[in-house]
Amino acid sequence: MKDMLRKIPKVDSILRNEMWRELRHYPEDLAKTHLREVLGEVRDTIKAGKTDPFPDADAIIAETARRTARTLSPALRRVINGTGVVIHTNLGRAPLAPSAIDRLLAVASGYSNLEYNLEKGERGDRHTHSVSLLTRLTGAESAVVVNNNAAAVLLVLNTLAEGKEVIIGRGELVEIGGSFRIPEVMKKSGAVLREVGTTNRTFTDDYERAINENTGLIMKAHTSNYRIKGFVHEATSDELSALATRYKIPFYFDAGSGLFFALGGGIDDSSEPVLIDEAGKGIDVISFSGDKLLGGPQAGIILGKKETIGSIKKNPLTRALRPDKFTLAAFEATLLLYLDPKAARQDIPILRMLSLDEETLKKKARRIARALRRGDADAEVQAIPLYSEVGGGSFPDVYIPSFGVALRPSRISVDALDRNLRSLDVPVIGRIEKERFLIDMRTIQDGDEHDLASGLRIALTDGR
Numbered sequence: 151m152k153d154m155l156r157k158i159p160k161v162d163s164i165l166r167n168e169m170w171r172e173l174r175h176y177p178e179d180l181a182k183t184h185l186r187e188v189l190g191e192v193r194d195t196i197k198a199g200k201t202d203p204f205p206d207a208d209a210i211i212a213e214t215a216r217r218t219a220r221t222l223s224p225a226l227r228r229v230i231n232g233t234g235v236v237i238h239t240n241l242g243r244a245p246l247a248p249s250a251i252d253r254l255l256a257v258a259s260g261y262s263n264l265e266y267n268l269e270k271g272e273r274g275d276r277h278t279h280s281v282s283l284l285t286r287l288t289g290a291e292s293a294v295v296v297n298n299n300a301a302a303v304l305l306v307l308n309t310l311a312e313g314k315e316v317i318i319g320r321g322e323l324v325e326i327g328g329s330f331r332i333p334e335v336m337k338k339s340g341a342v343l344r345e346v347g348t349t350n351r352t353f354t355d356d357y358e359r360a361i362n363e364n365t366g367l368i369m370k371a372h373t374s375n376y377r378i379k380g381f382v383h384e385a386t387s388d389e390l391s392a393l394a395t396r397y398k399i400p401f402y403f404d405a406g407s408g409l410f411f412a413l414g415g416g417i418d419d420s421s422e423p424v425l426i427d428e429a430g431k432g433i434d435v436i437s438f439s440g441d442k443l444l445g446g447p448q449a450g451i452i453l454g455k456k457e458t459i460g461s462i463k464k465n466p467l468t469r470a471l472r473p474d475k476f477t478l479a480a481f482e483a484t485l486l487l488y489l490d491p492k493a494a495r496q497d498i499p500i501l502r503m504l505s506l507d508e509e510t511l512k513k514k515a516r517r518i519a520r521a522l523r524r525g526d527a528d529a530e531v532q533a534i535p536l537y538s539e540v541g542g543g544s545f546p547d548v549y550i551p552s553f554g555v556a557l558r559p560s561r562i563s564v565d566a567l568d569r570n571l572r573s574l575d576v577p578v579i580g581r582i583e584k585e586r587f588l589i590d591m592r593t594i595q596d597g598d599e600h601d602l603a604s605g606l607r608i609a610l611t612d613g614r
């Protein structure tokens with residue numbers, strides 16, 4: 151063993167090696183750190199009695215280069231979404247519209263009037279930028295934008311009901327993925343949960359009976375990611391708004407997704423609240439996400455009466471939950487598109503993907519399938535009909551007819567294909583169904599097709 155240990159190339163000799171020079175475009179100290187790490191592992195393997203095959207200097211340098219390159223490559227990367235889930239929370243929810251990306255870049259690359267009032271030449275307020283657009287688009291009196299809708303819920307509850315009771319229907323104690331649960335957020339906000347009704351049926355009377363001198367707020371939460379069907383009843387936002395007005399208690403609606411207009415195109419959106427309708431009901435506060443159906447950056451939007459928004463803005467928590475300038479820039483640009491619903495449907499990727507018709511998707515699937523067959527890909531390739539989902543905790547039971555590519559690999563298992571696709575430079579995420587790997591065309595972006603076809607070819611031949 152001593153012999154073997156002595157045979158391990160020394161750091162100095164490796165640094166003089168011809169091959170090491172090829173690592174010169176990497177930061178030197180970083181490459182050396184990785185080299186020492188690799189040499190240490192070789193030593194450990196020998197000590198553990200495993201010596202075969204013994205790595206030579208070239209192999210050690212190659213491994214060092216591989217590790218250095220990996221350290222230098224970003225962990226957060228672009229992926230190709232072949233799942234057909236349009237608002238995929240794990241894959242970053244909404245891709246931005248081109249104009250939103252332009253605005254984001256412009257604001258990111260230089261200085262901006264983030265908190266500077268250009269008219270008065272003095273300190274300004276970052277919360278003013280999108281307000282007039284939001285009030286114009288929804289009819290609400292005022293608005294404030296925060297980090298995300300979870301922050302919005304926390305902020306509204308803390309501002310309006312700290313130390314007081316919040317009445318909410320039992321069937322609306324929602325959990326959105328990633329540990330957001332209404333009862334837990336409520337506890338953190340300092341408000342006291344007062345649930346009324348039953349899981350499947352809750353009436354306005356239930357809320358009314360729970361009102362007492364310590365009631366701070368009546369709340370409704372959109373059951374974004376599930377549906378209760380059958381013997382059901384829920385109090386509508388109109389009824390609850392009227393009740394709250396009668397008792398002079400504020401009413402808050404967590405609307406979830408941020409839909410500005412009905413989607414149409416055969417998608418049943420009757421159960422998704424449309425903001426302009428809700429804001430028109432005189433609801434005191436409404437909140438929703440910026441990166442679900444709205445199709446913008448991650449944000450939480452709070453709409454409401456001037457006075458209510460004013461007290462929310464005065465809450466010190468708002469400072470901790472405020473959005474950054476990139477978000478504000480991209481958000482405002484996304485809202486600008488909504489001034490023309492036709493432009494919004496065309497330019498906002500989420501809305502465009504949802505409106506793609508089967509025929510277009512079929513053509514795209516056939517084009518990719520043909521390219522793969524022409525390239526002699528190691529798989530049986532077919533264009534097949536399948537179903538996409540909206541995702542992101544919206545439209546839980548809506549499946550939209552779509553088209554995709556189904557692959558049955560001939561040299562490797564379908565699980566190996568899945569693994570290979572995930573380890574590509576631009577990883578491809580799809581799903582396995584009945585021993586086939588499926589890629590839904592609805593969520594394949596226009597610029598993705600080339601990377602997808604070449605990635606598939608590599609992944610299919612990789613023998614792992």
Ligand SMILES: *Cc1c(COP(=O)(O)O)cnc(C)c1O
Pocket residue numbers: 298299300301303324326330371372373374375404405406407438439440449450542543
């Ligand atoms: C998605 C959602 C949230 C959380 O919003 P984020 O923007 O993900 O923080 C809160 N409430 C409802 C009803 C939702 O659908």
